[in-house]
Amino acid sequence: LFRLQNHNKNGRKMPPGPFPLPIIGNLHMIGKLPHQSLHHLAKRYGPIMSVLLGRVPTIVVSSPAAAELFLRTHDAVFSGRPKLQISKYLTYGPKGVVFSEYGPYWRTVRKWFSLHLVSASRVESFAPVRKEELSSLVESLREAETAGETVDLSRKVSKVIEVIMSRVIFGRSMDDQIEFKPLIEEAMNIAGAFNLSDFLPFLAPLDLQGLTRRLKRTSNDLHAFFDKIIDEHEQGTKHEEQKPYTDFVNVLVSLLDTPMNPKDEAQESIIDRKNIKAIMVDMVAASFDTTTTAIEWTLSELLRHPRVMAGLQQELERVVGRNRMVEESDLPKLTCLDMVIKESFRLHPVAPFLIPHESTEDIIVNGYFIPKKSRIMVNTWSMGRDRKVWSDDAEEFFPERFKDGNIDLRGHDFELIPFGSGRRGCPGMQLGLCTMRLIIAQLVHCFDWELPDGMLPDELDMTEKFGLSLPRANHLIAKPTYRILG
Numbered sequence: 046l047f048r049l050q051n052h053n054k055n056g057r058k059m060p061p062g063p064f065p066l067p068i069i070g071n072l073h074m075i076g077k078l079p080h081q082s083l084h085h086l087a088k089r090y091g092p093i094m095s096v097l098l099g100r101v102p103t104i105v106v107s108s109p110a111a112a113e114l115f116l117r118t119h120d121a122v123f124s125g126r127p128k129l130q131i132s133k134y135l136t137y138g139p140k141g142v143v144f145s146e147y148g149p150y151w152r153t154v155r156k157w158f159s160l161h162l163v164s165a166s167r168v169e170s171f172a173p174v175r176k177e178e179l180s181s182l183v184e185s186l187r188e189a190e191t192a193g194e195t196v197d198l199s200r201k202v203s204k205v206i207e208v209i210m211s212r213v214i215f216g217r218s219m220d221d222q223i224e225f226k227p228l229i230e231e232a233m234n235i236a237g238a239f240n241l242s243d244f245l246p247f248l249a250p251l252d253l254q255g256l257t258r259r260l261k262r263t264s265n266d267l268h269a270f271f272d273k274i275i276d277e278h279e280q281g282t283k284h285e286e287q288k289p290y291t292d293f294v295n296v297l298v299s300l301l302d303t304p305m306n307p308k309d310e311a312q313e314s315i316i317d318r319k320n321i322k323a324i325m326v327d328m329v330a331a332s333f334d335t336t337t338t339a340i341e342w343t344l345s346e347l348l349r350h351p352r353v354m355a356g357l358q359q360e361l362e363r364v365v366g367r368n369r370m371v372e373e374s375d376l377p378k379l380t381c382l383d384m385v386i387k388e389s390f391r392l393h394p395v396a397p398f399l400i401p402h403e404s405t406e407d408i409i410v411n412g413y414f415i416p417k418k419s420r421i422m423v424n425t426w427s428m429g430r431d432r433k434v435w436s437d438d439a440e441e442f443f444p445e446r447f448k449d450g451n452i453d454l455r456g457h458d459f460e461l462i463p464f465g466s467g468r469r470g471c472p473g474m475q476l477g478l479c480t481m482r483l484i485i486a487q488l489v490h491c492f493d494w495e496l497p498d499g500m501l502p503d504e505l506d507m508t509e510k511f512g513l514s515l516p517r518a519n520h521l522i523a524k525p526t527y528r529i530l531g
């Protein structure tokens with residue numbers, strides 16, 4: 046305890062942090078919204094702070110300058126991932142990409158991702174899917190308007206993302222697969238739960254929260270379901286391709302039974318179904334909730350700020366006109382939309398902490414000793430509220446702060462890293478960004494939006510719910526009025 050109190054390991058100074066209790070460390074200080082609790086603690090202890098979460102030494106990083114040290118300067122050392130219960134069952138340990146340890150396997154799978162799954166040309170090839178599904182969404186909203194109904198925008202957005210991503214990943218919408226939705230929801234709920242076994246591993250065999258039992262059952266069901274989809278694709282390859290694009294599972298199935306490393310002449314490791322299923326799990330987990338949550342918050346902020354909404358609609362009228370829907374080719378001209386999305390990500394990063402990183406060796410950072418196997422939590426939620434960076438109005442939604450275009454969100458500028466940065470940065474950024482930009486632009490261009498029951502913009506509840514991502518605690522409800530002429 047004395048050593049921990051002084052944050053001193055073998056005479057070397059660890060980053061400052063609150064005093065840990067026996068066994069639980071600082072777990073009692075985390076609360077229901079850990080990003081907020083750790084944000085407040087970091088104000089006291091600084092942007093590189095150490096806390097002990099159960100038995101896990103954890104470094105919390107809360108400023109852009111500190112994030113740059115971990116994600117750029119010493120990126121190679123901090124590109125590991127901790128071993129978590131969720132990946133042990135859902136992705137057969139390290140067989141996916143999100144939680145696979147930093148090394149040759151991760152590098153190979155990451156390369157597939159970038160080359161075959163989410164390259165710019167692939168993302169573009171999915172444009173007809175986005176167009177078709179958005180037309181259906183607009184149609185259903187027009188029907189709601191005709192019926193004089195308010196709509197659950199959170200649900201509508203979640204549904205359209207589910208269909209678009211399912212078609213991109215599996216080659217078809219999963220509407221006829223009744224087991225799909227509940228399985229994915231259960232997997233996401235377990236993934237978002239606070240799992241005691243990850244922090245106090247000696248408790249794991251007791252499964253006090255019942256999470257391991259649920260996780261085993263859901264993993265088995267999900268893997269069996271994905272087996273069916275792989276079977277379908279294997280049989281489908283005998284038929285002529287009917288789609289104008291190749292879905293992700295098709296690409297993965299074409300890699301089945303080939304050597305992991307084509308240069309490996311002994312062909313010791315061959316790509317099998319477990320590899321493919323683990324990557325399928327990762328793709329669903331990484332794309333559904335993230336994109337939905339990002340859109341949901343941006344629309345919420347627009348509804349809360351009619352001035353910004355009007356400005357964006359004016360831009361859309363200038364670029365697109367009032368006589369047609371938005372096309373993907375319009376997107377590069379929408380600079381106001383870009384600013385709105387950046388500002389929304391600043392205040393509502395989908396991942397308030399980047400996925401935890403882990404140090405792969407002992408290292409000194411900024412004069413502090415960081416031991417091997419420390420967990421690194423980069424608090425992007427806190428970074429978006431840093432007054433030294435964003436000035437005193439940091440809590441305000443004010444997209445014009447990005448007007449001079451100096452800060453980008455693709456991982457080069459550490460002030461704003463909603464997709465992370467460096468080796469472990471999000472490989473699906475292009476797909477996520479393109480989908481969310483089109484959906485937001487279309488919904489804002491095609492409809493005027495009103496809050497229900499005469500609610501005033503600043504009465505809109507903005508409470509967050511912490512989990513795998515950070516969505517709204519309550520669904521966003523609004524009333525659409527179609528505004529396209531003709």
Ligand code: HEM
Pocket residue numbers: 142143144155158163327328331332335336339395396399400401463464465466468469470471472473474476477478481
């Ligand atoms: C708006 C949508 C999205 C957001 C905000 C987002 C954000 C993130 C973040 C913050 C990380 C963690 C970075 C880190 O640990 O440093 C990440 C990782 C990842 N994302 Fe995304 N993401 C989005 C969409 C997608 C999509 C559509 C896909 C793929 C279909 C995807 C695939 C992945 C994968 C595979 C990783 C793990 C990378 C690795 O560990 O090497 N993401 N994403």
